[in-house]
Amino acid sequence: MGDFFQKYLKSCQTFATNMRLRLPLLCIILEVILIILFGTLVEYNVDTDAKLWNANKNQSATRHDYENEFYYRYPSFQDVHVMIFVGFGFLMTFLQRYGFSSVGFNFLIAAFSLQWATLMQGFFHGMHHGKIHVGVTSMINADFCTGSVLISFGAVLGKTSPVQLLVMAIFEVTLFAVNEFILLTILGANDAGGSMTIHTFGAYFGLVVTRVLYRPNLDKSKHRNSSVYHSDLFAMIGTIYLWMFWPSFNSAITNYGDPQHRTAMNTYYSLASCTLATFAFSALVNPEGKLDMVHIQNAALAGGVAVGTAGEMMLTPFGSMIVGFLAGTISVLGYKYLTPVLESKLKIQDTCGIHNLHGMPGVLGAVVGAVTSALASPAVYGNGLQRVFADGEPGEWNAQSRGGFQAISLVVTLGMALIGGLVTGGYKVGKCSECMLPLGKSFDLIYFKFTTVIILCHSNERI
Amino acid sequence: MGDFFQKYLKSCQTFATNMRLRLPLLCIILEVILIILFGTLVEYNVDTDAKLWNANKNQSATRHDYENEFYYRYPSFQDVHVMIFVGFGFLMTFLQRYGFSSVGFNFLIAAFSLQWATLMQGFFHGMHHGKIHVGVTSMINADFCTGSVLISFGAVLGKTSPVQLLVMAIFEVTLFAVNEFILLTILGANDAGGSMTIHTFGAYFGLVVTRVLYRPNLDKSKHRNSSVYHSDLFAMIGTIYLWMFWPSFNSAITNYGDPQHRTAMNTYYSLASCTLATFAFSALVNPEGKLDMVHIQNAALAGGVAVGTAGEMMLTPFGSMIVGFLAGTISVLGYKYLTPVLESKLKIQDTCGIHNLHGMPGVLGAVVGAVTSALASPAVYGNGLQRVFADGEPGEWNAQSRGGFQAISLVVTLGMALIGGLVTGGYKVGKCSECMLPLGKSFDLIYFKFTTVIILCHSNERI
């Protein structure tokens, strides 16, 4: 086996000179594939097709332009869009060396993922007579899926090339769509704000990938990871935009009317409460009582993650605030006490601390969702029960079983994320004889030689 | 009395070591109180409650989801939210030393204030059978009240700890709600964009507080207050966001239909006109004809403040532009000629110049509102009169009396702000024997020893 590796390591040197072509070729090939698939599979839906929308209008006298889903969802879509491109992009600029990388690569991965996600989500749970129908709802869903990829990006920031990130996105988007299909379609779970599908999945997927790509000498370049004054202000732009628009994020694809309104409000209160918890515990865990920028920038957002599932339910502002407070607390404590342990003991280098912002709060959100579902009753929801729970038909409603399915959904999500991350990142097969780095199945080369056994020293993979 | 002070000054030393616990404890205690009060007092309103919204829908065949107030107000809410967190937060980053403080503390105070404001505003003018009903309108109102606190923050930036700011917010939010109750409910005044309730109140409240906290040696650290290239660009982010979204701010809680539409447009024209006045007078008052960044960043916004009351009325674009031009002019002249006098003669250190941006333009807006009300007639407003003026019933309309009540509202607001600021900031009772700083009733310790007579040297109060 040693000879086998040596042979491939030498070929790495040849690859290195070809690397300047890898990103352009991958981008062009991917986009051409996307265009062909869109050409054969994608169609306008009723609300975006000139013929269909106006045909329907004539048939039914009560259908008006203001009933087009555009007016219900487009403002929320734009807020979500800002979160994906400004929020996630700038949040990661706090690392001074990676400021432009984080915004720029974020831009590239997101632009790819939203197209790929449209296809994958359409394929798994949006086919109509062999065609994928698109409209503002599919645009929001594609942005959601992109968000999950960007969460994982936060874990591997600083040790991955854009090529690797694109390959990761191909896998992650696909698995995201499968997991979403299992949860929403098969198990009938509620997860409008994506505590499970987006945050838990994205976080644990990313953590496994960063584990596989473990680089012991990353510590030596830690000065790169330090933040400076201006990078902190740029990062606050990301934080604040995520914080402000989270109510739109969680409510973007809930049902019209009271569910959308209620979800936005629950999220608003959860975030406000979470922010006070974050400031409190950030000062508390510091020996001098100083506030830690990283906590403020990240943990204050955990309240949005934690009401992603239950936000559309009758959680009440009171309940939302309790959930937000808990989320902020565990997030700060995670940054302080858990992240160092993850790195030293489990060799998980979580660059942006996504376990604290998306992982644990996501799991909390799933649990809160299961409990809130299990407590839901027709007495509280009235005629609105079925508008929140699709299976909430009068007389047949079983809150406990609903809560159970929510809990199963969390387990499925964790399983999918862990296995998916492992497959994507590749398993460890040895060490580079030259630089002592672990060698993985170099997932970013799959596309290049159409083989799964190519071994490449990670230190050569940087573009 | 001297002994009395000495005793307390010594105890300050002990406090100093405990200070690292003050912020965390205050945050936790406040949030716990908020959660308990929300649990006992706050309920979903008709538009956010699953049972109530869907019950109503069945009773009336004409009630559709698109009539939920969410679709009328939520886009405006998000714009207001951006103004509060990005606009106010980044506007104050022009002081290079306080860049992160301004964004970070802005975040903390706002997150607290919007929760506290929901309770106070609900308590004073939103109780329904002993419960506070919440929805997107209450969210906007809470953000408005928060805006007032942040205006005051602009006057004391650089000489207050987050603990002091939180205590100031507790008092100011409460008095804001009382003043709002007097104006809108008792006097029946119009003030949708808050020229009086938000801007005039916030500005004069803050000016009194900063007067009480006067620190003569603040001059010595004036180099801290200087701006640099990048801090100016960050501040422009704040300015531009406030400028762009001000039409949404002024129109966020006006009546549906023409008033909301008209308010947004009047504000748009007022701001455009104000901007030209600002550039003109900024260059004019400079000996070399150079533009002053601080004027551009602040005075260009005065046009939004000055149509806060009259914007929903038939002010016409023509009238809005005149008001905007005047507002920009007095604001620039205020920065140039009044601010230095306020500091040297009246010992009012107005760090961000809120008197020029919110104080004088707010008073101008109140006067414009009173005049426009006094000129309102059924001939101009037609059937729309009552949609702008709640008491504009046909046959009983008295424009002059309406104008009079608007004028009284301004006087009440000024009185409330001045007394409120004085009570909150505390009165001056002596000087610190050590550092010669004035001693005030240390308002930020009230929560700590449950007494109003604790005296603490301000120089020790910094966290």
Added chain:
Amino acid sequence: MGDFFQKYLKSCQTFATNMRLRLPLLCIILEVILIILFGTLVEYNVDTDAKLWNANKNQSATRHDYENEFYYRYPSFQDVHVMIFVGFGFLMTFLQRYGFSSVGFNFLIAAFSLQWATLMQGFFHGMHHGKIHVGVTSMINADFCTGSVLISFGAVLGKTSPVQLLVMAIFEVTLFAVNEFILLTILGANDAGGSMTIHTFGAYFGLVVTRVLYRPNLDKSKHRNSSVYHSDLFAMIGTIYLWMFWPSFNSAITNYGDPQHRTAMNTYYSLASCTLATFAFSALVNPEGKLDMVHIQNAALAGGVAVGTAGEMMLTPFGSMIVGFLAGTISVLGYKYLTPVLESKLKIQDTCGIHNLHGMPGVLGAVVGAVTSALASPAVYGNGLQRVFADGEPGEWNAQSRGGFQAISLVVTLGMALIGGLVTGGYKVGKCSECMLPLGKSFDLIYFKFTTVIILCHSNERI
């Protein structure tokens, strides 16, 4: 003639001392004129007038507040507003020396242009019984026209004073309105997103002006034009905001319902595809395979420009992605190979590369629009045909002639832009005997001496 120039060149020295008054006086005079014209010409439209809106409501029982155009267009307006003030403003901050100039002057020109555009657009195609009616649609149109001026600003950034920019805006807005009148009213062309009226017009107008203002020694100060780390991050704020909100830009004034929805979605896919093309070709044209910040910041937006005309048509996501891919490709290639040639051979100094971002993609968009129109059929559009093409009446529809009129519109636009730019920039009449700079009809002095023959050495024109 030499004497003639010498005489005027001396008078320049006197002017220099008066220059500090030029900007203030121009701003004040312009704003006063605007206010007078608004007072005599502008009225609220049906949707913003208290009497008219509520009168209509009573007449027709089916008219509800949610039918006010405010709710259909205002969220889009706010997105467009953000693009104009944040997007264009910050996009140009990549030049480190001109960071504040670009944001600040952008602010001034935009605030003026939107007022002047309201008048000009109303005058040429919005008069009702001698009055200009205003509402949210006129606000969007005014912002669109402003966008065109800001595009031209990108070509002359760094060699023009704010006074010159304001004078350019006076001319350009007027010609924009004339061109728009010819295209939309006379030729009946479709151009909702302004591929022709905004981008092509603004780009070629600006290129001619910068040609006239050619300064050979601009090269010497090229270090001023270099970008630095933070200026790149600020520029990315501009880029990302333009990118995210472009779907709102293109759909802001299309018909309600399916056209608005479809336009937003087509733009979304075009931009995503364009971004991948931009990353691919940016790396490909670099000898080391590195990404060029300027390409990412600009070319990724070309996809929005290129679907400005066809976006509202049944272009399909597939077609949009192809257009976006082409737009990104030609834009990057333009930056790499065409811009240097334009400067060295044609003496066109295109500071921000507007030819690559707006010029060529705008022409591409016009061509795509003409082709898509020529292919439009009742079979595809059904009853929706007339909602996209105003002249799409059943039985009388002639797709080929529609395509022809679209093509003519492009030619008209190019002609208007070139002639307009020449008139505005002034023709070259000689060289300054002192500094060898070319002398043009100094357009920014027209207002000052009410003559068209004043000659002023450009090197003295800087304020």
